[in-house]
Amino acid sequence: MKRAALILGLVALLAVQANAQKLRRGAEAPANYGTAIGIRMNPWIVGFTIKHFISGPHAIEGLAFTNFDKGSNVTFTGLYEYHWNVFDKPEFLMYAGGGAHVGIYDRFDYDRDRWFRNGDGTYVTAGLDGIFGVEYTFKKIPLSVSADLKPFFNFSGGTHFMGEEIGGASARYTF
Numbered sequence: 001m002k003r004a005a006l007i008l009g010l011v012a013l014l015a016v017q018a019n020a021q022k023l024r025r026g027a028e029a030p031a032n033y034g035t036a037i038g039i040r041m042n043p044w045i046v047g048f049t050i051k052h053f054i055s056g057p058h059a060i061e062g063l064a065f066t067n068f069d070k071g072s073n074v075t076f077t078g079l080y081e082y083h084w085n086v087f088d089k090p091e092f093l094m095y096a097g098g099g100a101h102v103g104i105y106d107r108f109d110y111d112r113d114r115w116f117r118n119g120d121g122t123y124v125t126a127g128l129d130g131i132f133g134v135e136y137t138f139k140k141i142p143l144s145v146s147a148d149l150k151p152f153f154n155f156s157g158g159t160h161f162m163g164e165e166i167g168g169a170s171a172r173y174t175f
Contacts, residue, residue: 030057030083030093032137036144038172042165044068047075049121056084059095061131065165072122075165077101077150079131086134093135101152102126127154142174 031053040049040063047065054060063077079099086094104124133148146171 015035027071030085030090031059031135031144032090032139033144035144036172036174038144038170040065040168040170042168045165049172051081051172053083055080059083061099063101072106073104075101075103075150079129081131083135091137091139093137094133095135095148096130096132096174098128098130100126101129103154123156125154127152129153137174142171144169144170144174146172 015099033053035050035052037050040047043064045067047063049063051061052057059081061079063079064074065077066074077099078101079097081095081097083093083095086092098143102124104122105124106122107175108120129150129152132151133146135144135146137144145165147167149167151166
Protein backbone atom coordinates (compact mmCIF):
# COMPACT_ATOMS: atom_id res chain seq x y z
CA MET A 1 0.00 0.00 0.00
CA LYS A 2 2.85 2.39 0.79
CA ARG A 3 4.39 1.67 -2.60
CA ALA A 4 1.11 2.57 -4.28
CA ALA A 5 1.05 5.89 -2.40
CA LEU A 6 4.65 6.59 -3.41
CA ILE A 7 3.99 5.78 -7.07
CA LEU A 8 0.82 7.89 -7.18
CA GLY A 9 2.65 10.78 -5.52
CA LEU A 10 5.45 10.62 -8.08
CA VAL A 11 2.98 10.44 -10.97
CA ALA A 12 1.17 13.50 -9.61
CA LEU A 13 4.48 15.34 -9.31
CA LEU A 14 5.42 14.56 -12.90
CA ALA A 15 1.98 15.58 -14.18
CA VAL A 16 2.06 18.92 -12.41
CA GLN A 17 5.69 19.53 -13.38
CA ALA A 18 4.90 18.85 -17.03
CA ASN A 19 1.87 21.15 -17.05
CA ALA A 20 2.88 23.84 -14.56
CA GLN A 21 2.70 27.38 -15.82
CA LYS A 22 4.88 30.01 -14.24
CA LEU A 23 2.88 32.66 -12.44
CA ARG A 24 3.92 36.27 -12.69
CA ARG A 25 5.54 37.34 -9.45
CA GLY A 26 3.73 40.06 -7.60
CA ALA A 27 0.11 41.10 -7.94
CA GLU A 28 -1.30 37.97 -9.58
CA ALA A 29 -0.57 35.52 -6.76
CA PRO A 30 -0.02 36.16 -3.06
CA ALA A 31 2.71 33.49 -2.87
CA ASN A 32 6.07 33.96 -4.54
CA TYR A 33 5.95 30.53 -6.18
CA GLY A 34 3.70 28.65 -8.58
CA THR A 35 4.09 25.02 -7.48
CA ALA A 36 5.56 23.32 -4.43
CA ILE A 37 6.12 19.68 -3.50
CA GLY A 38 7.14 18.22 -0.18
CA ILE A 39 6.28 16.25 2.90
CA ARG A 40 3.45 16.62 5.42
CA MET A 41 3.65 15.01 8.82
CA ASN A 42 2.70 15.01 12.47
CA PRO A 43 3.66 12.51 15.21
CA TRP A 44 1.33 9.86 13.71
CA ILE A 45 1.24 10.40 9.93
CA VAL A 46 3.64 11.01 7.07
CA GLY A 47 2.92 11.69 3.41
CA PHE A 48 3.42 13.68 0.24
CA THR A 49 1.95 17.09 -0.50
CA ILE A 50 1.84 19.05 -3.72
CA LYS A 51 0.36 22.55 -4.03
CA HIS A 52 -0.23 24.49 -7.22
CA PHE A 53 -1.56 28.04 -7.56
CA ILE A 54 -4.11 28.01 -10.37
CA SER A 55 -4.79 31.75 -10.47
CA GLY A 56 -4.35 34.60 -8.03
CA PRO A 57 -4.93 33.47 -4.45
CA HIS A 58 -6.56 30.19 -5.53
CA ALA A 59 -4.61 26.97 -5.15
CA ILE A 60 -5.18 23.24 -5.29
CA GLU A 61 -3.38 20.79 -3.05
CA GLY A 62 -3.05 17.03 -3.23
CA LEU A 63 -2.08 14.84 -0.28
CA ALA A 64 -1.21 11.15 -0.05
CA PHE A 65 -0.35 9.89 3.42
CA THR A 66 -0.27 6.92 5.78
CA ASN A 67 0.21 6.26 9.49
CA PHE A 68 3.58 5.30 10.97
CA ASP A 69 2.22 2.40 13.02
CA LYS A 70 -0.57 1.18 10.72
CA GLY A 71 1.08 0.03 7.50
CA SER A 72 -2.07 -1.11 5.73
CA ASN A 73 -3.83 2.21 5.15
CA VAL A 74 -3.48 5.16 2.83
CA THR A 75 -5.51 8.31 2.25
CA PHE A 76 -5.63 10.46 -0.89
CA THR A 77 -6.98 14.00 -0.46
CA GLY A 78 -7.71 16.80 -2.93
CA LEU A 79 -8.21 20.33 -1.57
CA TYR A 80 -9.10 23.78 -2.87
CA GLU A 81 -7.49 26.61 -0.87
CA TYR A 82 -7.92 30.37 -0.81
CA HIS A 83 -4.84 32.34 0.39
CA TRP A 84 -4.49 35.82 1.84
CA ASN A 85 -1.60 37.88 3.24
CA VAL A 86 -1.23 38.39 6.98
CA PHE A 87 1.05 40.52 9.14
CA ASP A 88 1.61 42.85 6.13
CA LYS A 89 4.42 40.55 4.98
CA PRO A 90 4.29 38.89 1.55
CA GLU A 91 6.03 35.76 2.83
CA PHE A 92 3.28 34.99 5.40
CA LEU A 93 0.00 33.59 4.08
CA MET A 94 -3.07 32.18 5.73
CA TYR A 95 -5.32 29.80 3.85
CA ALA A 96 -8.65 28.07 4.20
CA GLY A 97 -10.60 25.71 2.01
CA GLY A 98 -12.06 22.28 1.61
CA GLY A 99 -12.12 19.16 -0.47
CA ALA A 100 -12.62 15.43 -0.43
CA HIS A 101 -10.66 12.27 0.28
CA VAL A 102 -10.65 8.56 -0.41
CA GLY A 103 -9.17 6.31 2.23
CA ILE A 104 -8.20 2.65 2.16
CA TYR A 105 -8.20 1.43 5.76
CA ASP A 106 -7.57 -1.81 7.61
CA ARG A 107 -10.71 -2.95 9.40
CA PHE A 108 -8.87 -3.91 12.59
CA ASP A 109 -7.16 -0.52 12.95
CA TYR A 110 -10.00 1.82 11.98
CA ASP A 111 -13.38 0.13 12.24
CA ARG A 112 -13.52 -2.62 14.88
CA ASP A 113 -17.26 -3.15 14.37
CA ARG A 114 -16.67 -4.23 10.76
CA TRP A 115 -13.69 -6.33 11.85
CA PHE A 116 -15.84 -8.26 14.33
CA ARG A 117 -18.59 -8.75 11.69
CA ASN A 118 -16.49 -9.34 8.55
CA GLY A 119 -13.03 -10.38 9.73
CA ASP A 120 -9.70 -9.25 8.37
CA GLY A 121 -9.41 -7.08 5.30
CA THR A 122 -9.60 -3.52 4.14
CA TYR A 123 -12.40 -1.18 3.23
CA VAL A 124 -12.58 1.95 1.12
CA THR A 125 -14.39 5.06 2.23
CA ALA A 126 -14.80 8.59 0.96
CA GLY A 127 -15.29 11.76 2.93
CA LEU A 128 -15.14 15.54 3.13
CA ASP A 129 -12.26 17.65 4.40
CA GLY A 130 -11.73 21.20 5.57
CA ILE A 131 -8.40 22.97 5.99
CA PHE A 132 -7.18 26.10 7.76
CA GLY A 133 -3.52 27.02 8.12
CA VAL A 134 -0.63 29.43 7.94
CA GLU A 135 2.33 29.29 5.54
CA TYR A 136 5.73 30.97 5.43
CA THR A 137 7.80 31.08 2.23
CA PHE A 138 11.49 31.90 2.55
CA LYS A 139 12.78 34.69 0.33
CA LYS A 140 16.31 33.44 -0.34
CA ILE A 141 15.78 29.69 -0.55
CA PRO A 142 13.10 27.70 -2.40
CA LEU A 143 11.34 26.48 0.74
CA SER A 144 7.85 26.91 2.11
CA VAL A 145 6.75 25.68 5.54
CA SER A 146 3.19 25.50 6.80
CA ALA A 147 1.09 24.31 9.72
CA ASP A 148 -2.60 23.52 9.43
CA LEU A 149 -5.68 21.88 10.86
CA LYS A 150 -7.51 19.51 8.52
CA PRO A 151 -10.69 18.12 10.10
CA PHE A 152 -12.48 15.46 8.07
CA PHE A 153 -15.58 13.30 8.02
CA ASN A 154 -15.85 9.79 6.52
CA PHE A 155 -19.17 8.80 4.94
CA SER A 156 -18.80 5.23 6.21
CA GLY A 157 -16.63 3.45 8.75
CA GLY A 158 -14.95 5.34 11.55
CA THR A 159 -15.40 9.10 11.30
CA HIS A 160 -12.34 10.13 13.39
CA PHE A 161 -12.74 13.78 12.38
CA MET A 162 -10.85 14.84 15.52
CA GLY A 163 -8.32 12.03 15.23
CA GLU A 164 -4.64 11.76 14.54
CA GLU A 165 -4.85 13.14 10.99
CA ILE A 166 -6.37 16.50 11.95
CA GLY A 167 -3.18 18.56 12.23
CA GLY A 168 0.06 18.65 10.34
CA ALA A 169 3.16 20.53 9.36
CA SER A 170 4.51 20.66 5.82
CA ALA A 171 7.84 21.53 4.24
CA ARG A 172 7.80 22.04 0.46
CA TYR A 173 10.36 22.75 -2.24
CA THR A 174 9.04 25.67 -4.32
CA PHE A 175 9.47 26.25 -8.04
